[in-house]
Amino acid sequence: MIDVQRLRVLRAVADHGSFNRAAVALRLTPSAVSQHVAALERSLGAQVVTRSTRGVTLTQAGRIMVGAAESVAAELEQAKQQVERLSTGRVQLTVATFTSGGRHLLPGALRRLMATHPQTQLHVREGEPEDTVPLVRQGAVDLALAYHFDGPLPVGPGTGSSLHWTPILEDPLHVVMPEGHRLAGRRSLDIAELAAEPWVLGCLKTEAYLRRYAARAGFEPEVRGTTTDYFFARSLVAAGMGISLIPSIALVPEVPGLRAVPIKPPTPARHIGVATLGRRDHPHATAFIEALREQAGRHYRACIETAQ
Numbered sequence: 001m002i003d004v005q006r007l008r009v010l011r012a013v014a015d016h017g018s019f020n021r022a023a024v025a026l027r028l029t030p031s032a033v034s035q036h037v038a039a040l041e042r043s044l045g046a047q048v049v050t051r052s053t054r055g056v057t058l059t060q061a062g063r064i065m066v067g068a069a070e071s072v073a074a075e076l077e078q079a080k081q082q083v084e085r086l087s088t089g090r091v092q093l094t095v096a097t098f099t100s101g102g103r104h105l106l107p108g109a110l111r112r113l114m115a116t117h118p119q120t121q122l123h124v125r126e127g128e129p130e131d132t133v134p135l136v137r138q139g140a141v142d143l144a145l146a147y148h149f150d151g152p153l154p155v156g157p158g159t160g161s162s163l164h165w166t167p168i169l170e171d172p173l174h175v176v177m178p179e180g181h182r183l184a185g186r187r188s189l190d191i192a193e194l195a196a197e198p199w200v201l202g203c204l205k206t207e208a209y210l211r212r213y214a215a216r217a218g219f220e221p222e223v224r225g226t227t228t229d230y231f232f233a234r235s236l237v238a239a240g241m242g243i244s245l246i247p248s249i250a251l252v253p254e255v256p257g258l259r260a261v262p263i264k265p266p267t268p269a270r271h272i273g274v275a276t277l278g279r280r281d282h283p284h285a286t287a288f289i290e291a292l293r294e295q296a297g298r299h300y301r302a303c304i305e306t307a308q
Helices: 004-016 019-026 030-044 060-088 099-104 106-116 129-138 204-217 230-238 285-307
Strands: 049-052 055-058 091-097 120-126 143-148 163-178 198-201 222-226 244-247 258-262 269-277
Touching: 004 019, 004 030, 004 060, 019 030, 030 060, 055 060, 060 129, 091 099, 091 106, 091 129, 091 285, 099 106, 099 120, 099 143, 106 120, 106 285, 129 143, 129 163, 129 269, 143 285, 163 230, 163 285, 198 204, 198 230, 198 244, 204 222, 204 244, 230 244, 230 258, 269 285
Parallel strands: 091 120, 091 143, 198 222
Antiparallel strands: 049 055, 143 269, 163 244, 163 258, 163 269
């Protein structure tokens, strides 16, 4: 029989990368953490971590067990919520979201859900996908509105097999420039045509994405500014600092004096969707995802009209 507490300790070690930091998080001594891990290894007959002077790393067996630990934690959290629903009659839905999705997609979907299920207690947590998607696996949130670019969905340590990804929206990126820019009248642009332009960007991930696309086109972009807000980035474009790369859903509200131009294929895009546990048994999760899809369609159409 595998001790659930030992799985919890192993998950903390995986999250924090050392026995000492895991001990602080769990309010245990480092010796106690080490003993829990050693006992787990004895019960499995396999090594779950590799110890070194730089910390600890998971073995393949360790990654499997961390995935199991997260599944167990999620199952226990769901069971706790089901018992609470039986005793109180209340349904709680905890939603995690990234900033631009939360700003542009979430409010309309929340209003629609509350109109049809007014007794639902809603909770919202903001964060980037690499932080919020693992919360779904841990049972800390019911679902996460998230995105990824051309790489895989960030699922954190473990196998990720318990996650289900529901696509919501393909969110192409546009080049945003002043209306008086020499290329502002074009119907679409090749990324290589922008090699000489200075850039201001609204997200660190967008910068990394731009650099990959620019490298394929044979140039190194000159990035003069990076913000954490796409509206701020567009304001800097309006001030004449450079051009920007903005997802479609972040093109509203409109900033006067700017033009958004589509990029020719292969068009860079964000893939927006909802991460849930594979066994989606929350009573309102499906209704909420459908509300998100409807809101995404409305908002996307409004963004395209703004870009035109």
